[in-house]
Amino acid sequence: MQAIVSQIGRNTYRTRKNKFFLGMVVFFSMLTILPILLIIYKLIAKGIHQINLSFFTESAPDTLEAMTALNNGEVIPGGILNGITGTLFMVILASIMAIPIGIMIGIYLYENAEKRFANLIRDISDVMQGVPSIVLGLISYIWIVKNVTGGYSALAGATALGIMMLPLIIRSTEETLKMIPQSIKEAAFALGVPYHKVMLRVLIPSSLSGLLTGILLAISRVLGETAPLMLTALGSPVVNLQIDSPTSAVPLLIWEFYNDPNMVDLIWSSSLFLMGFVLALNLISKRIAAKST
Amino acid sequence: MNSEKISKGLLLAASFVILLITTGMVLSLVSGSIPVFSKLGFHFIFSSAWNPTEGREDYGALPFIAGTIITSILALLIAFPLAFSTSLFIGEYFRGKWFAKVLGTLVDLLAGIPSIVYGLWGFYVLRPFIVDMGLSSQGYGIFTSGLILAIMIIPYATSISTEIISMVPNDLKEAAYSLGSTKFEVIFNVIVPSARSGIFASYILAFGRAMGETMAVTMLIGNTNAIPSGLFDTGNTMASVIANQFGEADGLKLSALIAIGLLLFVITALINAAGKFIIKKFS
Numbered sequence: 001m002q003a004i005v006s007q008i009g010r011n012t013y014r015t016r017k018n019k020f021f022l023g024m025v026v027f028f029s030m031l032t033i034l035p036i037l038l039i040i041y042k043l044i045a046k047g048i049h050q051i052n053l054s055f056f057t058e059s060a061p062d063t064l065e066a067m068t069a070l071n072n073g074e075v076i077p078g079g080i081l082n083g084i085t086g087t088l089f090m091v092i093l094a095s096i097m098a099i100p101i102g103i104m105i106g107i108y109l110y111e112n113a114e115k116r117f118a119n120l121i122r123d124i125s126d127v128m129q130g131v132p133s134i135v136l137g138l139i140s141y142i143w144i145v146k147n148v149t150g151g152y153s154a155l156a157g158a159t160a161l162g163i164m165m166l167p168l169i170i171r172s173t174e175e176t177l178k179m180i181p182q183s184i185k186e187a188a189f190a191l192g193v194p195y196h197k198v199m200l201r202v203l204i205p206s207s208l209s210g211l212l213t214g215i216l217l218a219i220s221r222v223l224g225e226t227a228p229l230m231l232t233a234l235g236s237p238v239v240n241l242q243i244d245s246p247t248s249a250v251p252l253l254i255w256e257f258y259n260d261p262n263m264v265d266l267i268w269s270s271s272l273f274l275m276g277f278v279l280a281l282n283l284i285s286k287r288i289a290a291k292s293t
Numbered sequence: 294m295n296s297e298k299i300s301k302g303l304l305l306a307a308s309f310v311i312l313l314i315t316t317g318m319v320l321s322l323v324s325g326s327i328p329v330f331s332k333l334g335f336h337f338i339f340s341s342a343w344n345p346t347e348g349r350e351d352y353g354a355l356p357f358i359a360g361t362i363i364t365s366i367l368a369l370l371i372a373f374p375l376a377f378s379t380s381l382f383i384g385e386y387f388r389g390k391w392f393a394k395v396l397g398t399l400v401d402l403l404a405g406i407p408s409i410v411y412g413l414w415g416f417y418v419l420r421p422f423i424v425d426m427g428l429s430s431q432g433y434g435i436f437t438s439g440l441i442l443a444i445m446i447i448p449y450a451t452s453i454s455t456e457i458i459s460m461v462p463n464d465l466k467e468a469a470y471s472l473g474s475t476k477f478e479v480i481f482n483v484i485v486p487s488a489r490s491g492i493f494a495s496y497i498l499a500f501g502r503a504m505g506e507t508m509a510v511t512m513l514i515g516n517t518n519a520i521p522s523g524l525f526d527t528g529n530t531m532a533s534v535i536a537n538q539f540g541e542a543d544g545l546k547l548s549a550l551i552a553i554g555l556l557l558f559v560i561t562a563l564i565n566a567a568g569k570f571i572i573k574k575f576s
Contacts, residue, residue: 033396036402036406039411042417104308108308120312124312127315127562127565129565130564131505131561132532134554143321194297254409268413
């Protein structure tokens with residue numbers, strides 16, 4: 001009898017512990033998503049009233065214009081056009097540098113999966129993926145700003161972003177190709193199709209959605225980068241599309257607004273725009289990935 | 294046949310590009326930091342001096358190394374219960390349920406928020422909150438940075454450990470249930486032991502992430518070049534000092550910043566390699 005009672009006692013202790021732990025898990029999980037909800041709420045609440053047409057069609061105001069508007073209690077004039085064009089310009093340049101090479105390296109890794117050299121390349125791109133973006137900014141400063149363009153430039157910014165994108169594209173290409181059935185490739189070879197045509201006409205088309213997902217994710221990763229651009233592209237008050245001149249970018253503008261007490265109101269709208277852009281790319285790429293599998 | 298050789302050669306040549314970039318990076322960082330090491334020697338790593346006055350220039354990286362390690366460890370400690378619970382929520386308790394998927398998507402969104410937006414939110418929301426709590430008078434410092442870093446690394450720690458937790462074979466779990474185990478006992482006697490190395494590796498990778506974060510930390514840590522004396526003291530990390538001091542840097546100071554970049558590169562590369570090695574070895 002005694003034994004049974006103690007048995008029951010232990011059982012309730014165990015079930016209570018079990019329930020308590022479940023409660024903790026649910027509590028902490030809810031706590032985890034609290035920040036994202038708070039951040040999105042804050043950006044929308046403070047940023048939405050500043051977003052209008054001129055936000056997308058005009059360059060950033062100078063601090064005097066902003067101060068006058070602030071004193072008169074008006075909405076700060078101007079927009080972030082120089083940042084939007086700069087971001088797009090540098091991301092396109094970075095994509096031109098990183099995407100073709102990245103896909104080629106990805107194909108190489110897939111084709112030579114077990115070779116020693118391929119393992120080395122795979123390890124290197126894994127390590128590169130973890131390199132802090134500010135270090136890539138330093139590198140691009142040493143290589144491009146000092147030795148190629150002789151000053152801060154869009155090219156330098158794009159190089160930093162491109163090096164950042166490269167390992168992401170390599171790994172996503174390889175992972176995508178691995179999922180294509182071997183038989184498709186073998187069928188093409190059996191028909192006597194030359195090697196490069198198998199790559200271009202069979203491998204790449206049949207993995208297109210996967211490649212696209214990887215590319216969009218890589219772009220969304222570099223869109224919001226600020227630190228490497230501070231060291232390389234510097235920023236510019238006007239729209240610049242010259243690869244050897246300083247260029248602005250949306251995150252750089254946010255940093256400038258943050259440091260200028262007259263323009264500080266613009267940080268929320270610019271951040272809202274930047275985050276919306278990044279999250280939209282993220283969701284689109286996930287939608288593509290979900291559709292193709 | 295010939296065209297096959299050409300295409301294969303092209304692919305091989307492309308692979309050399311990333312090898313070249315990486316070795317070039319190491320060489321450039323090393324050669325850029327030679328001036329400061331030849332002038333100050335290894336004193337540079339262990340000193341906490343930071344004096345840019347011409348003629349009496351003296352630099353040391355110790356406060357920044359300390360700041361980086363302290364904020365990252367703090368971030369990991371704060372992130373651990375949150376990320377671990379979230380992975381159990383998504384990967385075990387409510388696996389496959391729609392709200393688990395929603396939770397997973399929301400956590401993934403955390404990874405998509407740019408660092409500078411975290412910085413702004415930390416500055417305008419978190420920092421006043423910490424002041425209101427009476428924890429520190431200005432709200433800047435190690436603790437605030439660690440907190441924002443914790444939020445930033447949660448998605449990285451969660452995604453891999455969720456995957457590994459949900460991969461634990463069902464028959465192992467069922468065997469434990471059939472012996473009368475509760476969920477809690479299954480988690481700590483079956484799931485955690487068999488997913489241990491993967492979970493551990495995902496926290497190592499998240500730790501590496503935290504060390505390299507720049508903007509959010511720069512905006513919240515207070516930027517003082519001294520070894521922090523407490524949790525609510527201000528400080529600087531390796532990444533934040535580069536971002537902060539780079540604008541006015543040339544000569545020996547620039548070399549000192551590049552040397553800090555080299556140290557950061559080496560430390561994060563080692564941490565990442567260790568994490569990837571553990572994942573590869575045990576899964």
